[in-house]
Amino acid sequence: MATALAPRIVAADGGAQHCLDMGHAPERVIGDMDSLPVSLRAQLTPDQLCPVAEQETTDFDKVLRYVQAPLVLGVGFSGGRLDHELACFSTLLRHPGQRVILIGAEDIVCLAPPRLQLDLTKGTRVSLFPMVPVVGQSSGLQWPIDDIAFAPDGMIGTSNAALGPVTLRFEAPGMLLILPRAWLAALVRQLLETPEGWPAL
Missing domain, CATH: 3.40.50.10240 (Thiamin pyrophosphokinase, catalytic domain)
Incomplete structure (x- = not known):
């Protein structure tokens, strides 16, 4: 339902695994990368990764700071x-x-x-x-x-x-x-x- 209304997918950190498990490849993965499996990170290109090296805010907050939609x-x-x-x-x-x-x-x-x-x-x-x-x-x-x-x-x-x-x-x-x-x-x-x-x- 969500992808029918918003087809472009951005994952919050480890949420990338959930996207892939459901058959959706995220365009970007944004977060501090503390919950992104190392094996999955190795499969993603540098263009897909948007690391934000601070833990004062949540990964959801980081996504909203970087996504303009x-x-x-x-x-x-x-x-x-x-x-x-x-x-x-x-x-x-x-x-x-x-x-x-x-x-x-x-x-x-x-x-x-x-x-x-x-x-x-x-x-x-x-x-x-x-x-x-x-x-x-x-x-x-x-x-x-x-x-x-x-x-x-x-x-x-x-x-x-x-x-x-x-x-x-x-x-x-x-x-x-x-x-x-x-x-x-x-x-x-x-x-x-x-x-x-x-x-x-």
Whole structure:
């Protein structure tokens, strides 16, 4: 599904092995190379390797720093180690100027842009989780979010539901949007059509 929407493949470090196991050869492998098997590294050309010799940031963060694309789909970053998944959510916030969707087995996650409209069907689960204090407005949600002061240690917006088409607006970056995976293609389309994005930090 992901390669149908984003056919160019970049692997994060040892993720190259997973790509090859699924029959996909990555164009680039980016990371500190601490989890890339030596035997696999020997099979890759220098042009395929993009080593980043620091361990203060995650390999996912390194990928986003080096990849310039209208949209990035992240596969394999959720559903495994919880600490890795939380680090990926933090990375989304560190790169607000990039459109990124993380794809899990059941859900997809992105950093909500300033404004987003989705033609969801009634009853679709719409979860919002604030990474920092943030305020927004909505239309089409069962429980509107207008002017609620969201915060990770206060009010959160998980397990909301669509009444139909939904519009979301936020005053600053910081809100994670979580949808069922079935809405991936629709979210990709809308993010690509949304002209404004958050400025890079």
